[in-house]
Amino acid sequence: xxxxxxxxxxxxxxxxxxxxxxxxxxxxxxxxxxxxxxxxxxxxxxxxxxxxxxxxxxxxxxxxxxxxxxxxxxxxxxxxxxxxxxxxxxxxxxxxxxxxxxxxxxxxxxxxxxxxxxxxxxxxxxxxxxxxxxxxxxxxxxxxxxxxxxxxxxxxxxxxxxxxxxxxxxxxxxxxxxxxxxxxxxxxxxxxxxxxxxxxxxxxxxxxxxxxxxxxxxxxxxxxxxxxxxxxxxxxxxxxxxxxxxxxxxxxxxxxxxxxxxxxxxxxxxxxxxxxxxxxxxxxxxxxxxxxxxxxxxxxxxxxxxxxxxxxxxxxxxxxxxxxxxxxxxxxxxxxxxxxxxxxxxxxxxxxxxxxxxxx
Amino acid sequence: xxxxxxxxxxxxxxxxxxxxxxxxxxxxxxxxxxxxxxxxxxxxxxxxxxxxxxxxxxxxxxxxxxxxxxxxxxxxxxxxxxxxxxxxxxxxxxxxxxxxxxxxxxxxxxxxxxxxxxxxxxxxxxxxxxxxxxxxxxxxxxxxxxxxxxxxxxxxxxxxxxxxxxxxxxxxxxxxxxxxxxxxxxxxxxxxxxxxxxxxxxxxxxxxxxxxxxxxxxxxxxxxxxxxxxxxxxxxxxxxxxxxxxxxxxxxxxxxxxxxxxxxxxxxxxxxxxxxxxxxxxxxxxxxxxx
Numbered sequence: 001x002x003x004x005x006x007x008x009x010x011x012x013x014x015x016x017x018x019x020x021x022x023x024x025x026x027x028x029x030x031x032x033x034x035x036x037x038x039x040x041x042x043x044x045x046x047x048x049x050x051x052x053x054x055x056x057x058x059x060x061x062x063x064x065x066x067x068x069x070x071x072x073x074x075x076x077x078x079x080x081x082x083x084x085x086x087x088x089x090x091x092x093x094x095x096x097x098x099x100x101x102x103x104x105x106x107x108x109x110x111x112x113x114x115x116x117x118x119x120x121x122x123x124x125x126x127x128x129x130x131x132x133x134x135x136x137x138x139x140x141x142x143x144x145x146x147x148x149x150x151x152x153x154x155x156x157x158x159x160x161x162x163x164x165x166x167x168x169x170x171x172x173x174x175x176x177x178x179x180x181x182x183x184x185x186x187x188x189x190x191x192x193x194x195x196x197x198x199x200x201x202x203x204x205x206x207x208x209x210x211x212x213x214x215x216x217x218x219x220x221x222x223x224x225x226x227x228x229x230x231x232x233x234x235x236x237x238x239x240x241x242x243x244x245x246x247x248x249x250x251x252x253x254x255x256x257x258x259x260x261x262x263x264x265x266x267x268x269x270x271x272x273x274x275x276x277x278x279x280x281x282x283x284x285x286x287x288x289x290x291x292x293x294x295x296x297x298x299x300x301x302x303x304x305x306x307x308x309x310x311x312x313x314x315x316x317x318x319x320x321x322x323x324x325x326x327x328x329x330x331x332x333x334x335x336x337x338x339x340x341x342x343x344x345x346x347x348x349x350x351x352x353x354x355x356x357x358x359x360x
Numbered sequence: 361x362x363x364x365x366x367x368x369x370x371x372x373x374x375x376x377x378x379x380x381x382x383x384x385x386x387x388x389x390x391x392x393x394x395x396x397x398x399x400x401x402x403x404x405x406x407x408x409x410x411x412x413x414x415x416x417x418x419x420x421x422x423x424x425x426x427x428x429x430x431x432x433x434x435x436x437x438x439x440x441x442x443x444x445x446x447x448x449x450x451x452x453x454x455x456x457x458x459x460x461x462x463x464x465x466x467x468x469x470x471x472x473x474x475x476x477x478x479x480x481x482x483x484x485x486x487x488x489x490x491x492x493x494x495x496x497x498x499x500x501x502x503x504x505x506x507x508x509x510x511x512x513x514x515x516x517x518x519x520x521x522x523x524x525x526x527x528x529x530x531x532x533x534x535x536x537x538x539x540x541x542x543x544x545x546x547x548x549x550x551x552x553x554x555x556x557x558x559x560x561x562x563x564x565x566x567x568x569x570x571x572x573x574x575x576x577x578x579x580x581x582x583x584x585x586x587x588x589x590x591x592x593x594x595x596x597x598x599x600x601x602x603x604x605x606x607x608x609x610x611x612x613x614x615x616x617x618x619x620x621x622x623x624x625x626x627x628x629x630x631x632x633x634x635x636x637x638x639x640x641x642x643x644x645x646x647x648x649x650x651x
Contacts, residue, residue, distance in 0.1 A: 034469055082449045139632035140641070142396060142449045143578060146571050147625040147632075154622035161618075281453060319474050324461025331454035332436075336446035 019333035045307035057192025063302025069280025070294040075249030079225035085145030087277030088152030093254030096122030097261040098268035101177035123254020131246035172270035197263040205291040285334035375595025379494040380549030381573035384542035391538035392518035396452030399570025400459030405550025410561035430547020438539040445648040476562035486556040502584040518642030575628040
């Protein structure tokens with residue numbers, strides 16, 4: 001949300017750190033209650049996520065789509081709109097990318113560019129539908145987003161399985177594109193699927209940063225979210241800002257499709273996303289809607305996902321679902337900051353008044 | 361004729377969890393709180409009911425406990441949204457994710473597996489009782505909201521909270537009660553899933569039921585009777601689809617199944633595109649109250 005304006009506001013990094021700390025504390029408590037050793041469980045997490053360069057690569061690999069969806073959610077939340085449709089948008093983006101790869105130009109570089117554009121277009125179009133419903137039909141964006149997720153899932157699987165299905169397998173997936181079109185993994189990460197496509201993500205974050213820092217539209221978008229009436233009087237069309245904040249967010253959701261198809265599987269697999277769009281909410285909140293913060297929190301969530309995979313084998317009672325609990329705790333702990341941390345900041349102001357004697 | 365009757369009966373059974381959840385949703389939203397956590401509340405209810413029915417051999421104890429579990433999780437939701445004034449939509453989604461994570465975690469502790477609880481025998485299951493309870497519930501919700509003073513308070517908490525405050529009624533308390541009640545009802549909806557429709561709890565068994573209930577509520581314009589009818593329609597769609605799945609698999613028309621599956625959502629979107637939401641949603645929906 002908005003940058004802290006006065007000295008009385010809480011520094012932007014305080015709440016994420018507090019949330020992360022509390023989240024770890026609560027989950028350590030849970031682990032302890034059921035009779036496992038918290039230290040050894042977190043040890044498994046840590047080794048699973050960072051033990052070798054391959055593990056590190058896989059953590060980053062999970063972080064990439066999460067950073068994209070985090071940016072997508074962030075674009076909406078900056079205008080105080082909750083883009084819960086990211087999951088559907090990335091599904092459509094991936095579907096588009098897989099088809100573009102199959103039917104696009106055969107020259108590898110052209111094909112990749114074509115695939116990237118198709119992925120972005122898919123995400124954008126699906127988001128534009130949501131954005132239109134919100135901005136011009138005044139439908140609640142959360143409800144229509146959820147409905148659009150279901151429809152995206154149903155439509156893409158229907159199309160994929162009836163018209164583009166890979167005939168040589170029982171799996172619900174489309175025909176894979178040629179291996180030469182996919183990006184090669186860097187040797188540093190020892191076969192983990194991280195290559196040049198990964199660079200699109202920091203570039204996307206940089207673009208978002210520039211957009212909100214310097215562009216007129218970025219400013220209007222936040223103004224429309226923060227003070228709709230004032231913005232309208234200042235000549236900003238709130239409806240069109242709402243439209244753009246959601247639909248531009250769809251571009252980043254679509255980017256997941258490019259990474260998935262050209263950097264990983266090379267095809268559209270029905271149900272491939274383990275809820276990237278929903279975790280993106282947590283990523284955006286924990287990153288305090290700052291692009292750099294989102295990159296960092298995506299890395300944290302990627303590491304949590306990767307680290308949790310080994311829990312199944314290395315502990316007796318805890319499974320990979322533990323990552324979901326940790327993510328949910330972070331969402332809940334960060335949620336209270338959204339309408340400006342009113343309860344928390346009044347507490348903070350009281351502390352300042354009483355302890356430091358500052359006039360608020 | 362018997363086929364029609366069977367499908368109708370199956371539709372009513374499948375509408376039952378939606379009835380519970382949608383009534384919970386209506387209470388919550390009429391009092392001005394968006395509860396997207398219905399799905400998670402149902403899931404925790406489904407788990408609790410199946411587990412207790414298994415250990416106590418009584419589906420009724422499971423049912424009661426599911427209501428309590430739903431209320432407990434709803435209390436977390438209420439604390440974060442009403443007391444700390446967190447964003448209702450975000451907290452709701454967080455509650456869903458928490459439930460998805462916590463239920464296999466608990467299943468693993470109690471039964472050493474993460475996928476599902478043990479199967480219930482016929483005596484540990486319901487036959488039709490939740491459906492009857494749900495029908496009574498729909499009628500009483502409709503009557504309560506419409507004809508009683510406290511029902512009026514609920515509606516005012518969602519439409520004109522200031523007016524309620526000036527009448528000396530505490531808006532926050534009204535909303536708290538509605539949030540807790542929605543937890544109980546959604547928990548019962550989940551219990552219906554695991555101890556009447558199925559005979560165990562399995563991972564993510566709600567499969568979007570909570571969101572279906574929200575869709576039904578919007579299509580039913582936040583009033584109990586129309587909403588219940590929409591739920592029934594969704595239940596029938598499900599029943600028909602399952603019947604078709606049996607008879608169509610492998611045949612030429614099997615390709616239609618996914619399209620039938622998404623039809624309730626498409627319908628909701630079309631209605632939303634018609635601008636219905638704006639005209640009928642409680643005015644103070646989603647706005648937190650300064651104390």
